[in-house]
Each structure stands twice: as C-alpha cells, then as structure tokens.
Amino acid sequence: xxxxxxxxxxxxxxxxxxxxxxxxxxxxxxxxxxxxxxxxxxxxxxxxxxxxxxxxxxxxxxxxxxxxxxxxxxxxxxxxxxxxxxxxxxxxxxxxxxxxxxxxxxxxxxxxxxxxxxxxxxxxxxxxxxxxxxxxxxxxxxxxxxxxxxxxxxxxxxxxxxxxxxxxxxxxxxxxxxxxxxxxxxxxxxxxxxxxxxxxxxxxxxxxxxxxxxxxxxxxxxxxxxxxxxxxxxxxxxxxxxxxxxxxxxxxxxxxxxxxxxxxxxxxxxxxxxxxxxxxxxxxxxxxxxxxxxxxxxxxxxxxxxxxxxxxxxxxxxxxxxxxxxxxxxxxxxxxxxxxxxxxxxxxxxxxxxxxxxxxxxxxxxxxxxxxxxxx
Ligand code: CMC
Numbered sequence: 313x314x315x316x317x318x319x320x321x322x323x324x325x326x327x328x329x330x331x332x333x334x335x336x337x338x339x340x341x342x343x344x345x346x347x348x349x350x351x352x353x354x355x356x357x358x359x360x361x362x363x364x365x366x367x368x369x370x371x372x373x374x375x376x377x378x379x380x381x382x383x384x385x386x387x388x389x390x391x392x393x394x395x396x397x398x399x400x401x402x403x404x405x406x407x408x409x410x411x412x413x414x415x416x417x418x419x420x421x422x423x424x425x426x427x428x429x430x431x432x433x434x435x436x437x438x439x440x441x442x443x444x445x446x447x448x449x450x451x452x453x454x455x456x457x458x459x460x461x462x463x464x465x466x467x468x469x470x471x472x473x474x475x476x477x478x479x480x481x482x483x484x485x486x487x488x489x490x491x492x493x494x495x496x497x498x499x500x501x502x503x504x505x506x507x508x509x510x511x512x513x514x515x516x517x518x519x520x521x522x523x524x525x526x527x528x529x530x531x532x533x534x535x536x537x538x539x540x541x542x543x544x545x546x547x548x549x550x551x552x553x554x555x556x557x558x559x560x561x562x563x564x565x566x567x568x569x570x571x572x573x574x575x576x577x578x579x580x581x582x583x584x585x586x587x588x589x590x591x592x593x594x595x596x597x598x599x600x601x602x603x604x605x606x607x608x609x610x611x612x613x614x615x616x617x618x619x620x621x622x623x624x625x626x627x628x629x630x631x632x633x634x635x636x637x638x639x640x641x642x643x644x645x646x647x648x649x650x651x652x653x654x655x656x657x658x659x660x661x662x663x664x665x666x667x668x669x670x671x672x673x674x675x676x677x678x679x680x681x682x683x684x685x686x687x688x
Contacts, residue, residue, distance in 0.1 A: 418519025498655030
C-alpha cells in the first residue's frame with residue numbers, strides 16, 4: 313500500500329501529454345498517431361509505420377521510396393563499431409551487445425550532441441537501419457558463423473532474415489514477423505520510453521537516451537518477458553504439466569511471464585492479431601516438437617486465465633512466434649528493440665519539443681536527522 317501522496321511505480325500518474333500513441337480503454341484499442349494498430353498491421357509495412365511514428369503522417373509513394381532508399385543505404389556498420397563488437401565476450405547477452413552498439417554509434421557520430429530536430433531525425437533513421445545488422449551479426453556469432461552483409465534490394469524484415477540465416481523465408485513468415493514489429497513499435501509511456509524521455513529531459517543526446525532505454529527494456533517485467541516466456545515453456549516441458557506447474561509457480565508467488573499488464577486489465581489489444589499470426593506459423597510447421605510447444609503454450613494460457621483471470625500480453629504469442637521462425641531465444645528482446653526504437657525516437661523528439669526536466673520527489677522514510685559520531 314502506498315503512503316499518502318506516494319505513487320509507487322507511478323501507476324495511474326499522467327506525467328505529460330503525447331501525440332504519438334494512446335490506449336483507448338473503452339474499446340481496448342491502441343492507436344499510433346490516431347490510426348488503430350490492428351489496421352496498420354493488416355495493411356501497411358513496418359517501414360510505413362516507422363515513417364508514421366517519426367513524421368506524424370503516413371508516407372505517400374514518393375516519400376516512402378525515399379525513406380526506404382535512405383534506410384537501406386545507412387545499414388552498413390562503421391568499421392570501429394563492427395570491429396569492437398566482435399571483441400565482446402561470446403557469453404555476453406545480445407541486449408548488452410545492442411546497448412554497447414548504440415553507445416558506439418554515438419561515439420562515432422560527430423553530430424552526437426546536436427539535438428536539433430533534423431539531426432535527431434537523421435540519428436533515428438541510422439538506428440532503424442543499423443540495429444538489425446547488429447542483432448543479425450550477433451545471432452550468427454553465437455552460432456560460430458560470420459556475418460552476412462545487408463542486401464539493399466530487400467526490405468527491412470526480409471533483409472533481417474537474410475542477414476540471420478542467409479535466406480528469406482516464405483512471404484507468410486516474413487509478414488508474421490512484420491506484424492510483430494508493427495505491434496511492438498510503440499506503446500506510450502511504458503518503462504523504456506519513459507526512460508528515454510527522462511534522459512532526454514536533461515538535454516542529453518539521443519544515443520544516450522536510447523542506450524538507457526535498451527537497459528530498461530532488457531528487464532523481464534518489460535521487454536525481457538518475450539525471452540522469459542520461452543525459458544518458462546522449456547521449464548514446463550509438456551502440455552500435460554501446465555496446470556500443475558502453474559499451481560506450484562503461483563504458490564511460490566512467481567510472476568508468470570508474458571501475462572498481465574499495467575495498462576490493460578481485460579486483455580492486451582495487440583494479442584489477438586499476434587496470436588492469429590502465430591497460429592498460422594504453427595499450422596504450417598511440420599515439426600512435432602513445435603506443435604507440442606504450441607499445445608503447451610495454449611494449455612498454459614487457459615490455465616492462467618482459469619486460475620488467476622490474467623490475460624497474456626504481446627510478449628506471450630511473440631515469444632513463440634520468434635521461436636517458430638528459427639530465432640534463438642536471446643535474440644527475442646533485441647528484435648523488440650529493432651522495432652521499439654521507432655517509438656523511443658518519436659518520444660525523444662516530442663520531449664524536446666516541450667521539454668521539462670523530469671525530476672520527481674521521494675517521500676523520505678529514513679532516520680531522523682542525527683549528529684555524526686566522533687571518529688574513534
Ligand atoms: N503472474 C502472476 N501474477 C500476476 C501477474 C503475472 N504475470 N501479473 C499480475 N499478477 C498479479 C500480481 O501478483 C498482483 O496480485 P496481488 O494483488 O494478489 O499481489 C496483481 O496481479 C496485480 O499485479 P501487479 O504486479 O501489481 O500489476 P502491475 O501493473 O504492477 O504489473 C506487470 C504489470 C507487467 C509488471 C506484471 O503483470 C508482470 O510482472 N507480468 C509478467 C512480466 C511480463 O509479462 N511483462 C511484460 C509486460 S507487457 C509487454 C512489455 O512491456 O514487454
């Protein structure tokens with residue numbers, strides 16, 4: 313229980329205005345710049361959504377072509393970044409690799425401290441283009457493989473598969489991946505976005521804000537949940553064990569990963585579309601192990617709803633989808649970063665538009681003032 317005047321976790325606290333996105337509680341829907349995310353995911357590419365978040369409007373054909381051309385040209389990594397990333401320990405978590413990479417992008421950029429809207433738009437496009445290259449190279453490094461250069465003939469999602477696996481899967485799989493990127497792109501004042509806004513509010517640079525946001529997203533109560541979902545499913549192992557495992561986990565007061573949400577209390581608006589896309593992946597897999605995992609996924613979803621009345625969040629179907637697409641589990645949260653960077657950078661721009669230093673207060677509950685004892 314919060315002491316009077318204290319809002320632990322800032323639950324329910326409105327800290328600023330935003331025109332980037334909103335959750336409409338009455339209809340349980342999410343809009344980006346006014347457009348329902350389900351409609352965007354059904355009809356638009358991830359690049360179009362990235363443009364929308366950045367400029368406030370969807371691009372026309374010419375604007376999209378120019379945006380895509382620039383994104384494709386910016387993909388190759390600078391030599392220093394590429395070389396330094398290979399020197400990180402091979403045991404290093406991919407989120408640490410990504411956090412380090414963004415820090416290096418800042419160190420390599422002579423305009424790092426230019427916070428003008430034009431400079432920040434250029435940096436946000438750099439991040440959109442280069443982050444998938446880092447994630448893919450690291451995915452291959454964990455498998456002892458050399459990186460594959462980006463292919464400027466391919467769109468962002470297709471190119472990511474190409475750089476990870478040396479091949480682009482069937483369009484339905486690419487589309488499912490793209491849907492996940494669109495759904496992950498933006499979610500108002502979530503913990504990592506708020507982190508980016510806090511850093512920006514001190515007039516620090518965009519790379520510092522994104523580096524900090526990656527640190528916030530890594531935690532399992534936030535973006536790290538998609539990775540944690542897979543660890544949990546592996547721990548349970550068998551669909552027949554879901555209910556029994558859940559009882560034990562709840563008795564031990566464990567949080568069930570991929571369930572619950574600070575904002576949605578009657579189900580995450582993004583889940584139905586992601587679950588449908590994941591179901592399509594399950595239907596096309598011939599792998600009995602994958603089918604068994606999907607059955608366990610469904611059994612646990614029903615058990616959590618029955619026992620606790622808690623609904624899955626986006627990380628629950630997305631985690632399974634990424635596994636079925638062939639990505640290794642530690643890559644799941646970095647994929648989330650590749651997408652959410654669009655929301656973060658839109659919020660950084662907005663924060664700078666009407667900046668106020670974010671500096672809350674704490675209600676002190678330590679010892680009363682007392683004299684320092686004489687040194688002995
Ligand atoms: N497993 C078990 N109990 C839960 C869960 C869960 N996943 N989520 C909420 N509850 C219970 C919680 O224990 C509490 O019960 P009680 O009142 O008896 O103590 C009640 O529901 C309210 O939960 P809360 O933790 O006060 O709610 P919150 O708004 O602070 O937490 C949350 C939101 C996301 C941190 C939490 O639901 C959670 O830890 N979920 C698991 C991690 C997860 O999936 N995170 C991803 C979040 S959404 C996408 C993203 O950001 O990546």
